[in-house]
Amino acid sequence: MLLLSCPCCGVSAEETEFVNGGEAHLKRFGPGSDDADYESYMFNRKNPMGVHFERWRHVHGCGKWFIAARCTVTLEVFATYPAQTTEPPAEVVARIKARRPDWEGYK
Amino acid sequence: MSHRLPDGGRLIDRSRPLEFTFNGKRFQGFAGDTLAAALLAGDQMLVGRSFKYHRPRGIVASGAEEPNALVGLGEGARFEPNQRATTTELFAGLKAISQNHWPSLEFDIGAVNSWFARFLTAGFYYKMFIHPRAFWKHVYEPIIRRSAGLGRAPDPETRDPDRYEQIHAFCDVLVAGGGLAGLTAALGAARQGKRVIVMEQQPHFGGRVVVDTPDMGGTRAEDWLDQTLDTLRGMENVTVLPRTMVAGVHDHGYALGYQRIADHEPGADKPRHRLWRVRAGLIVNATGAIERPLSFAGNDIPGVMLASAMRDYLVNWAVAPGKRVVIVTNNDDAYRSAIRLHEAGVTIAAVIDARPEARGPLPERARALGLRILEGMAVHHVTGHKRVTGVALCRQDGDGGAVSESLHCDAVGMSGGWSPVVHLWSHCGGKLIWDEAGAFFRPDPARPPLGHDGQGFVQALGSANGVMDAAAVRDEAAAAFGSEHAHPATDPTKADAPMAPVWMMPARAPFGLRMKMWLDPQNDVKVSDVQLAAREGYESVEHTKRYTTLGMATDQGKISNINGLAILADALGRPIPQVGTTTFRPPYTPISMAAIGGEARGPLFQPLRRTPLHDWHEANGASWEPVGPWRRPYCYPRSGESRHDAVMREVRQARESLGLLDASTLGKILVSGPDAARLMDMLYTNMMSSLKVGKCRYGLMCNENGFLMDDGVVARLSEDTFLCHTTSGGADRIHAWMEDWLQCEWWNWQVHVINLTEQFGQIAVVGPNARKVLETLDTDIDLGRDALPFMEWRDGHLGGISVRVFRISFSGELSFELAVPAGQTRALWDKLLDAGAAFGVMPYGTEALHILRAEKGFIMIGDETDGTVIPQDLGLNWAISKKKADFLGKRGMERPAMTSPDRWKLVGLETLDGSVLPDGALAPLEGENANGQRLTQGRVTSTYYSPTLQQGIAMALVHRGPDRMGEVIAFLGEDGKPIEARICDPVFYDKAGEKQNV
């Protein structure tokens, strides 16, 4: 069972306090978008072996959503950061690079 | 025969004899005994029957690795099958029964299976029961069902009378195993100021140290143990838990500990088991090692035991396994047992050592004591049936052609070397390496399981790490936490001589012997089975395990795995490390389901949400219906009244005079801030920004697929504030949905959402007399038709209670919904009942609510919707704004499949015979789809008997339904017969909507 640190209330808590919200940093495609963009927004999800960015909500805590950068193989948590961003902050990317030099980076 | 010695036994208290029974026969043991020790003390060698051949089985081991001695324990509500006698503490009045035999343990008809042993080889299920197919149902399956499974399930009518609980704990270091390595490490860590929890599965600490190393370089092991435990227990940062097994190691330093608080005190007023949910920075795997058996013919006959178990029984419980014992070994350690038994007065007939020569310090000491040591020899076979009568010997390096000698004995102690207990290391991905010298797998320190920070979080110490010498164990464990011990380094002249990996006796045994060499005595897997599997092409150890059932027993192959995979490796002609091990999965030994459930049973099984009127409903005979976590009255049957009749009465009362509904479960979410209207326009398909303050509007919410997910009435409280009503089941989900969009997509918008669902109770006052009853209460609100028109709301007071009145209707009748603070809901309800008595007021339940809305053609989320229905399917196009550039779901609705004229759409149905259609009934078409399923053209979504129309009415989704008004189509009844129904308008009652507008 994962141990996650909520960047919004500073608590390090077990997985049962959280709920997972799937892949992070999705871009919304609404009315007027073409089929491919809409399909990608709705249905196409990354499923990497390795570095992954995913949404979590501290549902039995402060109620805030945040994003966890996590290795899907070793379950190492590289960082957690607030959800109000469209891509991982530079320092998070740097931290992951330090731990996973072969990582191709956030695309 | 096994027996109790006149003195000794470090764990028993001879002043406290305890009576118990086994299969009804009376026995006596002492406080401190395990059930296994007490049975052996009473010469009960035979304790069970094996799984497949029903062979007689005796006690093999002294701990958690025991494969045979599984018993049914207790009786009645406290009966439990498959309890391990070796880990069951004896208590007065214990009742145990043996398993897997009929009619009796001594005489078991199932034992005829062993006559057919040649046909019950590896994979026999797969081979035998394939053909002829027709035999499966009537012949094979009944046989397999009767013979499968071990032990008898408790009576389903009984309820576990004990209590169970869990606890969350946090520590820097969790030490699994309270032996030499574990306690030394715990002390070191504690002295560094770390928070330490020590868990030991047995009731006593010390592991093997007191039995195996009574003299620790000048210190008595018992003294060291007492002193160390005293020190640890006196430290504030240390929690010491006996009878607590670390059952599993999980991600990120999470571990489960299984504490058996009161198994040995049945009926005590305390929890029986407690499950510890521990989060540890580091988990020390100090779980020791387990001795392996040797594979020789007849090694499963009662009386053949692990050599180390013999000295455990001797030292701990003063029980000797026999009067005349043979020890068979491939290593020096077994000589410890031989010497201990000899010193206790047990005759050692011989020590059979498979090694060409035995010249280590222990064999030399045995020789000096006059013991007979036969080098380079093997057990050809064991004689006896229900107990050992002797052994026949041959050369180890031969093919067993010639028996050189036969020895009379009543017990055989075997030692095939030791295997570190690496389960906890492996549970979460720790890797193993093969240790040639010890012929075992041990943890690879370079590849530990990784924690949240990417660092290893399990450390193996002591014999679990492959360090078998006590002094070295202590040094290693002390060094792990920074302290050093001033005791002498290991003296190489005192070290055990190397063991010889011996996987079969004799080395080139013929088939006749191999098919009597048991690897897994519980599941009856023999050397010949594994070899057969290899010949049939099973190369993977995981496949071989499942094919042969090796290691699938309740002990999960604790003593059998290494021997089995050595045989497999040999048969495949590959080195053991290349074959590898099967996966170790938690729990280490079975834990009770009740501990996993913890306190969550009975009323605490699942939280029940109660409205402020719950107690009133209960006191007034509500027949309950679960609605998500809530419980709502389905109806209120009166004495002698059926549920159906009650529902009919409640509907008529609401239509004709006055009904009350507890609508408190409706979601109530406040949306507030300068951007509130903007958010509302995105959340709802309707235009909500145009709603006037003081007014209400029915709204729909879709997900981004365009599928309808919730509905409800929205009230605009002020320019910047809306109150959204959601469905009863949707409140938390919709609140979370709103927060999600606000936090993750529109985080710059100035709007807050606050879930006020539980702040207010809500009462619907429904019926032609609704206004009259409210007007009899003291009120400051003008409830007149024009002062408070349909779809408006007002704040004020009713009967002195602060309320918000919504003039909305889900029944089609004149209706007021009253929102009132939860703490005053009951008071208002009582006032309404009093005032309503003049109108024959009745509460009505969810079923009446459903009928009332269905008569009006109002949809219900979850009935008319199923996650694939768009508002347009339900004829709700009027609620979808065409002016808005964007709202959630708009893009999804634009897809061709959503705009296709071929969608199934909402219609009403009237059966031609007036009957009620079955819920969910399908309207079939001729022909089949690509999957061979019957084509259909429609499905019933809601169906009721309407007391108002006095006929069955239904709503359905039908292919191009609204274009087919008046058409008669057939739906399948529950008996498969067609029921004809006419497609009609889903609004059955008061089509003009006049009644709600009076």
Add this chain to the structure above:
Amino acid sequence: MSEPVSALPGFRNEGMISVVEAGPCGMITMRGDLTLPALAKAMTDVMKADIPAQRRITHCDHGRVAWMSPDELLLITDYGAVPGIIGDLQSAIGDAFVSLADVSDARAVFRLSGPQVCDVLAKICPVDFAAFEVGEIRRTRAAQVAAALLRDAEHAFTLVCFRSVAQYMGDLLATVSAPGGEVGLYRG
């Protein structure tokens, strides 16, 4: 106005610890940017309280103010004082983007006390009580429902949960604090 009725009136259980339902209790949810000067000023003027730091509780004349999340405070006061305080706060805040709501009736409040209170709570909350300071608030779960714990003293907590699960909470606390379930984990 009728007398307000709390979620589980009169509930009390004495086992390993004392559990008492606190009766009607005034609570106000305040949502807004906690760094807003208008918000701080309103708190000072009306509540005579400072904005609490992350997961802290501040005390004031009217009661307590607890940090709920980066943009939410919970004001705990007398039940009857709530409408007045909301009115005063509203006028003090003016046009600033702050939302207020009376949630007094939405909650159930239990007071737990006794030397074994941490052991009892550890049975139902995945919380490290050794790292839980007096004057701190921790939102978590109690068995299967959401709960907020306020540590009032070394051996005293206030537990807040939703009103609808008050009976579950009372039953739960009584069950896990039944005598015989002593643990000895938190011995401080």
